[in-house]
Amino acid sequence: MSRITVLGSVNQDYVLTVARHPLPGETLLANGLQLLPGGKGANQAVAAARLGSKVAMIGCVGDDPAGDALLRQLQSAGVDTGFVMRIAGVPSGAAFVTLASDGENSIIVAAGANSYCDVAQVDRAADTIRASQVLVAQLEVPLSAVEHALEVVGGRRGHTIVVVNASPPQVLTASFLARVDVLVVNEHEARVLRGLPADGLASDPAALARGLVDLGAQSVVVTCGADGAVFGRRRPEGAGVAHVPAPRVRPVDTTGAGDAFAAALAVSLAEGRELDHAVRFAVAVGAAKTTAVGAQGPISMEHVQSLLESIADHVPPPGER
Numbered sequence: 001m002s003r004i005t006v007l008g009s010v011n012q013d014y015v016l017t018v019a020r021h022p023l024p025g026e027t028l029l030a031n032g033l034q035l036l037p038g039g040k041g042a043n044q045a046v047a048a049a050r051l052g053s054k055v056a057m058i059g060c061v062g063d064d065p066a067g068d069a070l071l072r073q074l075q076s077a078g079v080d081t082g083f084v085m086r087i088a089g090v091p092s093g094a095a096f097v098t099l100a101s102d103g104e105n106s107i108i109v110a111a112g113a114n115s116y117c118d119v120a121q122v123d124r125a126a127d128t129i130r131a132s133q134v135l136v137a138q139l140e141v142p143l144s145a146v147e148h149a150l151e152v153v154g155g156r157r158g159h160t161i162v163v164v165n166a167s168p169p170q171v172l173t174a175s176f177l178a179r180v181d182v183l184v185v186n187e188h189e190a191r192v193l194r195g196l197p198a199d200g201l202a203s204d205p206a207a208l209a210r211g212l213v214d215l216g217a218q219s220v221v222v223t224c225g226a227d228g229a230v231f232g233r234r235r236p237e238g239a240g241v242a243h244v245p246a247p248r249v250r251p252v253d254t255t256g257a258g259d260a261f262a263a264a265l266a267v268s269l270a271e272g273r274e275l276d277h278a279v280r281f282a283v284a285v286g287a288a289k290t291t292a293v294g295a296q297g298p299i300s301m302e303h304v305q306s307l308l309e310s311i312a313d314h315v316p317p318p319g320e321r
């Protein structure tokens, strides 16, 4: 069984269901409020465990009832929570999710205990990180902890694949990016990492992927929602990119679709698959996630299989575009 370590956030999601997103200064009445498990790290850990990997999680929760429930949720998915710390006197991370009737979401996160993830905690998990085929991290915990995890992998490059889902986005140094094997971002995040205006005009995802490879990452996957994903790889003659189309689904909740994508990518890479195969699997898993409510909503493998079959077999090799 493949082993994956996830370093990241654990949140209580407060999900407000609304007909549409509010305008600035507007008050709206929600149709409902649900409390669901979330956090990019926890979502990725749970999805990877459900997809069949042995998963260890590094993260922090508060010593509040939400922390109890979030830990139980991780454990019931089979995630090893031995490196999840309880932080006394601090609330667990909380995410306020607005979910509109078209399935689109917007999220504001109060980090709470997540901001206590530190270098010492990563050091305690060093052996587990190095024994993993894949380390996955996002940016909802302090960057210093993520940077240290990349240093811990250090000489194990090639044995432990480093996947960083740069969400929420921040500008990353070339030396950070050079330690990343696969950088996963959506188009908005890619623009921020490139130093472009986040709400700027639509950019070509292939150009975004190429630009991020040029900044230092070995491989970059740009997720494009209903348009699938574009991936690019470093090559001596310059970055080559390819597109994987998305299968058609009727989305009810896009929350956590990027997390399901990152988890599926990590599982596939941990099983020794090539990046093009891993991206195709991730596109199908991400699409399947949008048909279930909640960031950790169930994903049916039968559904994933049928979605995979509906994606064209041919993925052009990098460089065709």
Ligand code: RIB
Binding pocket: 009, 011, 012, 013, 037, 038, 039, 040, 043, 094, 095, 107, 109, 140, 255, 256, 257, 258, 259, 295
């Ligand atoms: O990616 C979705 C997640 O972002 C939510 O579960 C929320 O907790 C925030 O971390």
